[in-house]
Amino acid sequence: MTAKIFIDGEHGTTGLQIRSRTADRRDVEWLSIPEAERRNAAMREDMLNSADIAILCLPDDASKEAVSMVAGNNNVRIIDTSTAFRIAPDWAYGFAEMDKDQADKIRSARCVANPGCYPTGAVSLIRPLRAAGILPDGYPVTVNAVSGYTGGGKQMIAQMEDVNHPEHMTANNFLYGLNLKHKHMPEMKIHGLLDRAPLFSPSVGRFPQGMIVQVPLHLENLNEGASLESIHAALVAHYAGQNIVTVVPLEDSAKLGRVDAEELVGKDTMKLFVFGSTGGAHVNLVALLDNLGKGASGAAVQNMDLMLSA
Ligand SMILES: NC(=O)C1=CN([C@@H]2O[C@H](COP(=O)(O)OP(=O)(O)OC[C@H]3O[C@@H](n4cnc5c(N)ncnc54)[C@H](OP(=O)(O)O)[C@@H]3O)[C@@H](O)[C@H]2O)C=CC1
Ligand SMILES: CC(=O)N[C@@H](CCC(=O)OP(=O)(O)O)C(=O)O
Numbered sequence: 001m002t003a004k005i006f007i008d009g010e011h012g013t014t015g016l017q018i019r020s021r022t023a024d025r026r027d028v029e030w031l032s033i034p035e036a037e038r039r040n041a042a043m044r045e046d047m048l049n050s051a052d053i054a055i056l057c058l059p060d061d062a063s064k065e066a067v068s069m070v071a072g073n074n075n076v077r078i079i080d081t082s083t084a085f086r087i088a089p090d091w092a093y094g095f096a097e098m099d100k101d102q103a104d105k106i107r108s109a110r111c112v113a114n115p116g117c118y119p120t121g122a123v124s125l126i127r128p129l130r131a132a133g134i135l136p137d138g139y140p141v142t143v144n145a146v147s148g149y150t151g152g153g154k155q156m157i158a159q160m161e162d163v164n165h166p167e168h169m170t171a172n173n174f175l176y177g178l179n180l181k182h183k184h185m186p187e188m189k190i191h192g193l194l195d196r197a198p199l200f201s202p203s204v205g206r207f208p209q210g211m212i213v214q215v216p217l218h219l220e221n222l223n224e225g226a227s228l229e230s231i232h233a234a235l236v237a238h239y240a241g242q243n244i245v246t247v248v249p250l251e252d253s254a255k256l257g258r259v260d261a262e263e264l265v266g267k268d269t270m271k272l273f274v275f276g277s278t279g280g281a282h283v284n285l286v287a288l289l290d291n292l293g294k295g296a297s298g299a300a301v302q303n304m305d306l307m308l309s310a
Pocket of ligand 2: 156
């Protein structure tokens, strides 16, 4: 039997990439609304309630509205790509490699919150070190990142690409979130198992897709015995047995002169690096991903497949 899938927001950046990733699939039937009717609430409600899985690719407020439209209809399962439910206790967090049992939680969940692109990188680096007792309570975690501009959705894409846009942006690389209250911080804190909010400094580069997330650490402030090698080993152990999140061997990362934010564009995988020198004072943890791959649409398709395999 084919599963009926409706993407609310299918004509936006994340929605379109879900459709392109699944264009050849014959095991799903797509329910669809013409683009001109994308904000027609009655049509959306009808489609949402007819789906086996509704994938919400909408701003937070519209996602909350969509969820309210299917309240009480237990036949519909939901994957929400917005920030709205990522720390809701009754939603499964859709980062399947986060813990050994996370894929099973997603498989059996009615409601799955797809992680944010930046939190996917940050949580992937931080959580294993908290779980392994390497990163102590109270450690002041810093997360620095650069994203391709599609991370800002249709609006930022137009601002970056359309020279006639009234708010056209000419910068090749800019910092934002300068009040240090970015909406992703609670998600990073909770799923990173942190007891203190991280300091998060995001930026955007003039390239459509790709992302680097960095978590620099001072070894002397970690729990005793922490080293480049022990941190790398903890990440390797945490991600053993799956092939989406790869921990790059230390000897390979030691040979690199640079990391290219666009290396994984079009892929749904993520690479983790541990940079530093044996016996050195610092390590820099780096996650490399496509903001629209493992950071959004790729993860949504992965979660859909897990839910369909229940
Ligand atoms: N882009 C990325 O890299 C990532 C995005 N996300 C999240 O995914 C979600 C979607 O983002 P993205 O695809 O980038 O955004 P876009 O702005 O590109 O697309 C959003 C789509 O939703 C539609 N929409 C907006 N409001 C409503 C509404 N009230 N009712 C029905 N449709 C509506 C928009 O239509 P209209 O054209 O009329 O505005 C548009 O088609 C967001 O919550 C975002 O935070 C998560 C991870 C990464
Ligand atoms: C470049 C850019 O603007 N990025 C977005 C985040 C993109 C993303 O991760 O979406 P979620 O907010 O749904 O997690 C931002 O910082 O708000």
